[in-house]
Amino acid sequence: MTAPLLSVRNLTVEFHTSEGVTRAVNNISFDIPHGKTIGIVGESGSGKSVTSLAVMGLLQKPAAKILSGEILFNGEDLLTYDENQMRKLRGNQISMIFQEPMTSLNPVFKVGEQISEALRIHKNMNPKEAWDKAVDLLTQVGIPNPAASAHKYPHEMSGGQKQRVMIAMAISCEPKLLIADEPTTALDVTIQKQVLELMHDLQQKYKMSMMFITHDLGVIADIADDVVVMYRSNVVEKNTAKHIFQTATHPYTKGLIACRPNLGNNPRRLLTVSDFMTEAGEEIKLDAGKVEVFDKESVPEKSSEILLEVRNLVTQFPIKGGLFGRTVDHHKAVNDVSFTLKKGQTLGLVGESGCGKTTLGRSILRLIEPAAGEIIYKGKDIIKAGSEEMRQLRKQMQIIFQDPYSSLNPRMTVTEILTEPLIIHGVGANRAERVERAKWLVEKVGLKVNQMNRYPHEFSGGQRQRICIARALMLNPEFVICDESVSALDVSVQAQVLNLLLDLQEEFGLTYIFISHDLGVVNFISDHVGVMNAGRIVEMDRASEIYKNPREEYTRTLLSAIPKGKAGLVL
Amino acid sequence: MKENSLWKDAFIRLTKDKWALASLIIVVVYSLVAILSACGFIAADWAQEVGASNLAPNAEHIFGTDIFGRSVFQKVVRGTQVAMSVGLATSLIAIPIGVVLGAVGGYFGGWVDDFITWLYTTFSSIPNIMLLISITMILGKGLFAVYVALGATSWVTLCRLIRGEVMKHKEREYVQAASAIGGGHTRKLFKHILPNVTHIVIINTSLQFQVAIKSEVILSYLGLGVQGEPSWGTMIDDAKLELARGVWWQLAGATLAMFIIVLAFNILGDALRDSLDPKLKGK
Numbered sequence: 035m036t037a038p039l040l041s042v043r044n045l046t047v048e049f050h051t052s053e054g055v056t057r058a059v060n061n062i063s064f065d066i067p068h069g070k071t072i073g074i075v076g077e078s079g080s081g082k083s084v085t086s087l088a089v090m091g092l093l094q095k096p097a098a099k100i101l102s103g104e105i106l107f108n109g110e111d112l113l114t115y116d117e118n119q120m121r122k123l124r125g126n127q128i129s130m131i132f133q134e135p136m137t138s139l140n141p142v143f144k145v146g147e148q149i150s151e152a153l154r155i156h157k158n159m160n161p162k163e164a165w166d167k168a169v170d171l172l173t174q175v176g177i178p179n180p181a182a183s184a185h186k187y188p189h190e191m192s193g194g195q196k197q198r199v200m201i202a203m204a205i206s207c208e209p210k211l212l213i214a215d216e217p218t219t220a221l222d223v224t225i226q227k228q229v230l231e232l233m234h235d236l237q238q239k240y241k242m243s244m245m246f247i248t249h250d251l252g253v254i255a256d257i258a259d260d261v262v263v264m265y266r267s268n269v270v271e272k273n274t275a276k277h278i279f280q281t282a283t284h285p286y287t288k289g290l291i292a293c294r295p296n297l298g299n300n301p302r303r304l305l306t307v308s309d310f311m312t313e314a315g316e317e318i319k320l321d322a323g324k325v326e327v328f329d330k331e332s333v334p335e336k337s338s339e340i341l342l343e344v345r346n347l348v349t350q351f352p353i354k355g356g357l358f359g360r361t362v363d364h365h366k367a368v369n370d371v372s373f374t375l376k377k378g379q380t381l382g383l384v385g386e387s388g389c390g391k392t393t394l395g396r397s398i399l400r401l402i403e404p405a406a407g408e409i410i411y412k413g414k415d416i417i418k419a420g421s422e423e424m425r426q427l428r429k430q431m432q433i434i435f436q437d438p439y440s441s442l443n444p445r446m447t448v449t450e451i452l453t454e455p456l457i458i459h460g461v462g463a464n465r466a467e468r469v470e471r472a473k474w475l476v477e478k479v480g481l482k483v484n485q486m487n488r489y490p491h492e493f494s495g496g497q498r499q500r501i502c503i504a505r506a507l508m509l510n511p512e513f514v515i516c517d518e519s520v521s522a523l524d525v526s527v528q529a530q531v532l533n534l535l536l537d538l539q540e541e542f543g544l545t546y547i548f549i550s551h552d553l554g555v556v557n558f559i560s561d562h563v564g565v566m567n568a569g570r571i572v573e574m575d576r577a578s579e580i581y582k583n584p585r586e587e588y589t590r591t592l593l594s595a596i597p598k599g600k601a602g603l604v605l
Numbered sequence: 606m607k608e609n610s611l612w613k614d615a616f617i618r619l620t621k622d623k624w625a626l627a628s629l630i631i632v633v634v635y636s637l638v639a640i641l642s643a644c645g646f647i648a649a650d651w652a653q654e655v656g657a658s659n660l661a662p663n664a665e666h667i668f669g670t671d672i673f674g675r676s677v678f679q680k681v682v683r684g685t686q687v688a689m690s691v692g693l694a695t696s697l698i699a700i701p702i703g704v705v706l707g708a709v710g711g712y713f714g715g716w717v718d719d720f721i722t723w724l725y726t727t728f729s730s731i732p733n734i735m736l737l738i739s740i741t742m743i744l745g746k747g748l749f750a751v752y753v754a755l756g757a758t759s760w761v762t763l764c765r766l767i768r769g770e771v772m773k774h775k776e777r778e779y780v781q782a783a784s785a786i787g788g789g790h791t792r793k794l795f796k797h798i799l800p801n802v803t804h805i806v807i808i809n810t811s812l813q814f815q816v817a818i819k820s821e822v823i824l825s826y827l828g829l830g831v832q833g834e835p836s837w838g839t840m841i842d843d844a845k846l847e848l849a850r851g852v853w854w855q856l857a858g859a860t861l862a863m864f865i866i867v868l869a870f871n872i873l874g875d876a877l878r879d880s881l882d883p884k885l886k887g888k
Contacts, residue, residue: 357767441778441779459786506785
């Protein structure tokens with residue numbers, strides 16, 4: 035057996051900051067053989083990105099200290115290389131694709147220039163040669179009309195196209211090793227599928243090795259030969275993809291595989307990592323009672339009372355143009371949308387970014403004013419409601435936003451955040467009473483009462499989302515819109531929050547509109563699903579119907595784009 | 606258990622920076638000197654003759670004496686009072702105008718914003734020194750005119766910064782969340798947005814303070830500022846003629862005093878920006 039291309043041995047990395055020392059990577063070892071793809075999975079903070087930066091020699095010094103280990107690339111230890119030697123290697127033999135295509139391209143240079151830059155540095159090409167090669171690379175990554183596209187600036191391209199440009203840059207010098215750090219996380223499912231296919235094809239064509247970092251097991255199953263699972267700075271399991279998915283041994287891996295909602299079955303509740311291991315990392319035997327699969331169709335409709343009816347809703351944004359910025363036209367973000375929602379049910383809205391699902395959600399709450407149509411809530415058209423009437427209605431209708439980092443005011447404590455809705459609506463006789471209700475809900479959403487004097491930045495993403503959920507429920511609403519409420523969370527945390535939302539729905543009889551781009555999540559939580567495209571609901575039916583018998587071409591495209599793993603490995 | 610607000614975090618970070626801490630101490634010392642002088646505890650008899658005319662610095666008079674035999678050190682102390690009062694008064698005038706106009710313009714947008722933008726663009730299109738001179742011409746020379754003149758010109762930067770920052774925060778989800786729970790404009794603007802832009806006011810004030818001090822010196826040097834009282838500007842003005850005769854200590858005293866406080870405010874301003882700006886947090 036030949037020596038692997040890259041071999042990481044006993045690597046330990048620590049970060050020394052003013053707040054103390056954190057060990058980001060703890061004594062990890064793994065190999066990347068020639069021409070193979072290694073997937074590295076783990077949740078945020080598990081050390082997977084730090085590992086990739088260590089290989090690239092891009093760790094921020096002096097904060098980051100490599101305490102021990104070797105990174106052997108073709109048998110040579112990269113850790114002994116100086117900056118000059120590393121620079122010759124980077125972009126040439128090892129190159130990297132980052133997560134955010136929006137920010138990893140330089141906005142002031144044409145994409146052709148950015149691709150040719152690496153070629154001129156590493157391959158000593160003259161500008162003309164480099165440019166021609168750049169156009170050729172753009173052709174290979176499937177950019178339409180490559181000769182003209184090379185003259186475009188990054189902002190003139192879509193997210194998927196930018197990621198293709200990043201890939202073109204990364205493979206321009208035909209590297210031996212390509213490191214991809216969450217390259218498809220910021221993309222829509224359909225685009226994600228195309229990009230993954232492209233990366234796979236290029237890997238085969240150039241016989242590259244690939245280190246593919248992601249938190250999404252579905253993506254790993256699609257692309258990786260071998261998988262390395264990282265958890266809290268350690269490698270807990272490594273094996274071939276097939277083995278990982280079929281016979282995972284570490285409880286964390288099992289949890290990770292189980293917590294992902296998929297279209298194959300309909301568990302009543304999602305399993306989480308905590309069903310497989312304790313906080314301290316000890317394995318616990320899975321309680322068989324928790325694996326309860328049920329057929330949604332067999333469940334009778336919970337109620338027949340219609341809570342919300344939307345009729346022919348239109349929301350539009352002006353398009354400004356001309357010399358004086360006059361409104362020349364309107365963009366209809368929500369175009370003639372109608373549906374009804376019964377009490378206690380969940381309507382899922384799916385679609386790609388820009389399809390109008392978020393605008394629809396906000397229009398229903400009149401956070402954005404709709405241009406036309408009716409929103410009938412409990413028999414009353416709320417578009418006609420005056421401002422005081424609307425304020426009263428807000429008690430009953432709430433929203434949970436996508437980004438738990440920006441939806442909490444950083445200058446307010448949890449107590450202040452939670453009691454604010456009560457103060458606004460004059461609920462509760464005094465402060466003590468309001469704080470009492472806040473405490474009660476804090477426990478309901480799974481936080482601790484002694485954390486209530488803390489500020490949002492002291493909580494993790496999942497905890498913050500729980501705070502947001504508690505805030506939404508403070509006024510005892512009947513109707514809650516969840517706008518991509520779990521999209522920013524790690525899969526394992528996502529499962530916990532989804533379970534929480536279901537528990538709360540059952541306990542308080544809530545009615546949800548659940549907006550997401552993730553079809554698996556929507557399928558899990560919704561009774562009915564509406565598929566949105568270009569401002570319209572193109573198809574709407576019971577969740578099981580949509581997934582089993584999609585009528586529209588667009589729905590079928592969305593469904594086929596979900597990562598399913600090579601040869602249907604898992605999902 | 607850690608329960609630090611962003612403010613407390615920022616303060617801890619600030620005090621970890623030795624230069625920032627030293628600058629903060631200098632600012633506090635200058636402020637104390639100014640207060641004591643204003644209350645008449647020190648340098649009250651600066652106008653008294655304490656020795657011969659134009660004595661060079663010595664053990665008794667560390668900055669020497671001026672042409673009338675007055676202590677230059679006492680004049681510098683007195684000048685500190687003028688300088689700090691100008692900085693303070695300018696801030697007191699500029700902050701309310703800048704914050705209110707910036708916040709209102711940024712929050713409400715539309716014609717209100719257009720008007721405010723027009724107003725500060727107009728103000729900033731007039732060269733500052735011309736505006737200062739014309740205001741002192743109208744109000745007459747003296748300290749009060751300097752306050753008004755500097756206050757009227759230094760709100761523009763703050764207003765522009767606040768407006769931009771408010772526009773950014775207005776779109777944040779936590780403000781939308783406040784709308785969703787039924788919060789009105791007043792609550793959103795004052796309870797949610799303003800506390801998140803206050804750091805801009807602090808950073809800007811620290812940097813504007815030294816600009817005001819320098820402007821007072823320039824105005825007084827031009828004879829448009831403080832009358833009948835020592836200020837660093839008038840001292841430097843006096844030194845113009847004295848230098849030819851080798852009397853350098855009046856210039857040195859005023860310049861040194863100004864140099865230290867301006868430098869301190871600059872370092873402090875930068876350190877405040879580093880420790881308060883959430884964008885840089887953790888770096």
